[in-house]
Amino acid sequence: MSHGGMEGNDILGDFKIGSLPTLIYIPDFVTESEQTALLNKIYEAPVSKWKSVKNRRLQNWGGVVHEKGLVSQELPSWLTKITQKVHDDSGMFPLPINHVLVNEYLPDQGIMPHQDGPAYFPVVAILSLGSPVVMDFTPHLSLRFCTSTWTNNVKDRSSNKGALDIERVQWLDNHSPFSVLLMPRSLLIFKDKAYSDYLHGIKDVEVQSYNGVINEVEAVNEQVLDHSLSKDVKSIQRTTNRVSLTCRSVLKVHKNLFKI
Numbered sequence: 001m002s003h004g005g006m007e008g009n010d011i012l013g014d015f016k017i018g019s020l021p022t023l024i025y026i027p028d029f030v031t032e033s034e035q036t037a038l039l040n041k042i043y044e045a046p047v048s049k050w051k052s053v054k055n056r057r058l059q060n061w062g063g064v065v066h067e068k069g070l071v072s073q074e075l076p077s078w079l080t081k082i083t084q085k086v087h088d089d090s091g092m093f094p095l096p097i098n099h100v101l102v103n104e105y106l107p108d109q110g111i112m113p114h115q116d117g118p119a120y121f122p123v124v125a126i127l128s129l130g131s132p133v134v135m136d137f138t139p140h141l142s143l144r145f146c147t148s149t150w151t152n153n154v155k156d157r158s159s160n161k162g163a164l165d166i167e168r169v170q171w172l173d174n175h176s177p178f179s180v181l182l183m184p185r186s187l188l189i190f191k192d193k194a195y196s197d198y199l200h201g202i203k204d205v206e207v208q209s210y211n212g213v214i215n216e217v218e219a220v221n222e223q224v225l226d227h228s229l230s231k232d233v234k235s236i237q238r239t240t241n242r243v244s245l246t247c248r249s250v251l252k253v254h255k256n257l258f259k260i
């Protein structure tokens with residue numbers, strides 16, 4: 001099914017940012033009125049739908065994610081409208097999007113650097129609403145480079161240690177931290193290495209610098225429109241809440257808990 005607007009776009013060609021092959025940033029993915037409609041639906045949900053976690057509140061849609069998969073619940077139609085558009089326009093999801101996490105951050109809240117859980121297929125799309133923020137990506141050394149792992153697993157330590165050290169240094173040379181400015185109504189997608197080799201997080205501060213973000217050109221375009229972006233010092237003042245919709249595909253789906 002096609003949803004207009006993005007037809008004919010070569011997503012990777014037109015919206016890839018930074019040096020990784022699978023990091024996509026699409027500004028203005030939804031309109032102002034779509035943003036308002038989504039926020040209305042999110043805030044119409046009963047208070048019991050919100051779960052408070054450290055430093056933010058969240059709503060879980062699509063079912064409960066366990067280590068062994070998803071005990072699924074149908075997404076409401078106001079959400080499938082957006083997940084279908086994300087799926088079809090991006091062409092980055094081999095499976096339907098069946099899970100959406102809505103995160104709400106007050107201006108001084110963020111999310112610790114983390115990697116998303118193993119139950120998800122390694123691609124994520126984040127729709128940002130409300131206040132702009134900067135998301136930081138930090139290289140995350142895989143376990144095979146950790147000393148304790150190779151000491152335990154590798155029989156011939158002397159010959160393998162050197163090779164592993166070289167590989168480790170090469171890996172670090174190829175992975176640098178970077179940051180992305182997430183403007184309201186934008187969509188960020190990361191997949192494969194951008195998903196597995198980096199932690200992602202948002203600082204819990206009201207003022208953030210966007211100097212050097214890999215999509216800084218985006219900030220320059222938006223300054224005139226968005227008063228939360230200061231031009232001279234390249235900073236964002238987070239004056240309102242930010243609400244994000246994290247869209248993912250869980251591979252294993254169970255219709256009910258008893259079948260797990």
Ligand SMILES: O=C(O)CCC(=O)C(=O)O
Pocket residue numbers: 101103111116126200244246
């Ligand atoms: O709010 C965001 O942009 C990030 C959310 C996130 O990383 C997550 O839900 O795993």
Ligand SMILES: [Fe+2]
Pocket residue numbers: 114115116200
């Ligand atoms: Fe995440």
